[in-house]
Amino acid sequence: MSPSFTRAYPFVMERGEGCWATDVDGNRFLDFTAGIAVVTTGHSHPKVVAAIEEQARRFIHMSGTDFYYSSEIELAERLEAKILPGTPAKVFFTNSGAEAIEGAMKLARFTTGRPSYIAFIGAFHGRTFGALSLTASKASQRRRFAPLLSSVFHAPFPTPARGVTTDETMARLEELFATVAPPESVAAVFVEPIQGEGGYLVPPDDFLPRLRELTLKHGILLVADEVQSGMGRTGHFLAVEHWGVEPDIVCLAKGIASGLPLGAFIARAEQMAWPPGSHGSTFGGNPVACAAGLATMDLLEDGLIENAARVGAVLQDGLREIAATHPQVTDVRGLGLMLALELKTPEHAAQLVQSAFERGLLLLTAGTRAVRISPALVLDSEEAATGLEIIASALD
Ligand SMILES: Cc1ncc(COP(=O)(O)O)c(C=O)c1O
Known part of the structure; x- marks a missing residue:
């Protein structure tokens, strides 16, 4: 494979369902990347x-x-x-x-x-x-x-x-x-x-x-x-x-x-x-x-767009609460399920992505020091809460 790719961590996908992805060793991850904002309806939606x-x-x-x-x-x-x-x-x-x-x-x-x-x-x-x-x-x-x-x-x-x-x-x-x-x-x-x-x-x-x-x-x-x-x-x-x-x-x-x-x-x-x-x-x-x-x-017209607005707002509120207690987070921004946390330095952003991976959450960076949150639009409030817990723990 071309060495021009920018893989931040060794995630090797075996299967996926909704907002969840399983690697070849059987580890299950919550996926806040959706394959770089692509799998809108989640991994392998039956329809x-x-x-x-x-x-x-x-x-x-x-x-x-x-x-x-x-x-x-x-x-x-x-x-x-x-x-x-x-x-x-x-x-x-x-x-x-x-x-x-x-x-x-x-x-x-x-x-x-x-x-x-x-x-x-x-x-x-x-x-x-x-x-x-x-x-x-x-x-x-x-x-x-x-x-x-x-x-x-x-x-x-x-x-x-x-x-x-x-x-x-x-x-x-x-x-x-x-x-x-x-x-x-x-x-x-x-x-x-x-x-x-x-x-x-x-x-x-x-x-x-x-x-x-x-x-x-x-x-x-x-x-x-x-x-x-x-x-x-x-x-x-x-x-x-x-x-x-x-x-x-x-x-x-x-x-x-x-x-x-x-x-x-x-x-x-x-x-x-x-x-x-x-x-x-x-x-x-x-x-x-x-x-x-x-x-x-x-699927978008059957409720996923409204879901993105609703769960996105919950997620953004949770990220703001995390930012209030973690000074290395300098900004929270976005709309719907296109959200980002900005960290103090690129190293802080890379560390967050790495330790979230180790805790079972897939994230990607954006810009120089932001971490983007772009899950599938099927994300529910419980999954959002799980992601927030992992982000808080990774930042700790
Ligand atoms: C806003 C925007 N435009 C264009 C592109 C290019 O798309 P592709 O990678 O499918 O060529 C991207 C990819 O990340 C993008 O985010």
């Missing part, structure tokens, strides 16, 4: 497994680029109804988050005829060359990969956790427009409504509405990267709904098919009007992945 089996028995692949099949069309219709209700939309299915971002970058250029992009410091949009040009989370992700796309500009991401205000970010955007990136040359602004890999950073409430206003004023497309924050994780189907903002393009992946590789970007029909041949993918929208996506949508 998702049944949908996969049913589709796989009929056929596994045909390619939506050249042919038709119902699971892909139905999932596109379900996403359209959820993301742009009442507005005709178009959907392009991919195999990953990075591919959804790449596609959105191409679409934004095609639609606007403009060359440039703006993204934010701390952003993570993926690792392919286009997406990596937007990514500005860790130097290790970009080191020795230049030259990247030349027409990408970055502004600071506003968040109380870093002491950056919306006013400062807006001033920086105006400065970019006035100096290196005239607004009429900017195709799109890419933004994670809550930064994920960058540290689970929540922006001030006025940021996304003001960004929407600014982009509309200049005819710049607003692309919401909801790869990590979407699919109900924050207690709404999309995180942008917390701020009542409607982006031009939405990118999804991770949780969309409960673990099968699938991504998508969705735009209003008039903005995705590129001709046949301009974009395609052999595997994107694979029928088995789309069947898993449909079962995932059913």
Whole structure:
């Protein structure tokens, strides 16, 4: 295996069920990672497994680029109804988050005829060359990969956790427009409504509405990267709904098919009007992945989004209680089941992840010194309490 991976501890998975994962030695762990915020409906949800089996028995692949099949069309219709209700939309299915971002970058250029992009410091949009040009989370992700796309500009991401205000970010955007990136040359602004890999950073409430206003004023497309924050994780189907903002393009992946590789970007029909041949993918929208996506949508609409909001609030309260008695915790933040604890130093964060592992809880870091909590949306209050006990004990 490539040594480029960043495994923090030796967890070797044998099987999983809901929020629980068992390793090859038979040890059972509470999983607060959900495979990096992917298994929305828990490990191997019986309804998702049944949908996969049913589709796989009929056929596994045909390619939506050249042919038709119902699971892909139905999932596109379900996403359209959820993301742009009442507005005709178009959907392009991919195999990953990075591919959804790449596609959105191409679409934004095609639609606007403009060359440039703006993204934010701390952003993570993926690792392919286009997406990596937007990514500005860790130097290790970009080191020795230049030259990247030349027409990408970055502004600071506003968040109380870093002491950056919306006013400062807006001033920086105006400065970019006035100096290196005239607004009429900017195709799109890419933004994670809550930064994920960058540290689970929540922006001030006025940021996304003001960004929407600014982009509309200049005819710049607003692309919401909801790869990590979407699919109900924050207690709404999309995180942008917390701020009542409607982006031009939405990118999804991770949780969309409960673990099968699938991504998508969705735009209003008039903005995705590129001709046949301009974009395609052999595997994107694979029928088995789309069947898993449909079962995932059913489960989200049957109560998992509300569950994420409800149990997420309980979990966040518990984390705040822990922070009050553990001075090495410097911040608690997030929405729904997209939560983080920030520690004093990267070493404190790594130690917490390690000792939680030794106590039967799977965690991952985010940013430099945050520990993210991104369990499956099926987490119940009892499981949340178990996780909190382990976190408190690991910090002790
Ligand atoms: C917000 C966001 N965008 C894009 C990506 C890239 O997704 P993938 O790893 O599926 O290419 C990620 C992955 O962590 C992400 O968190």
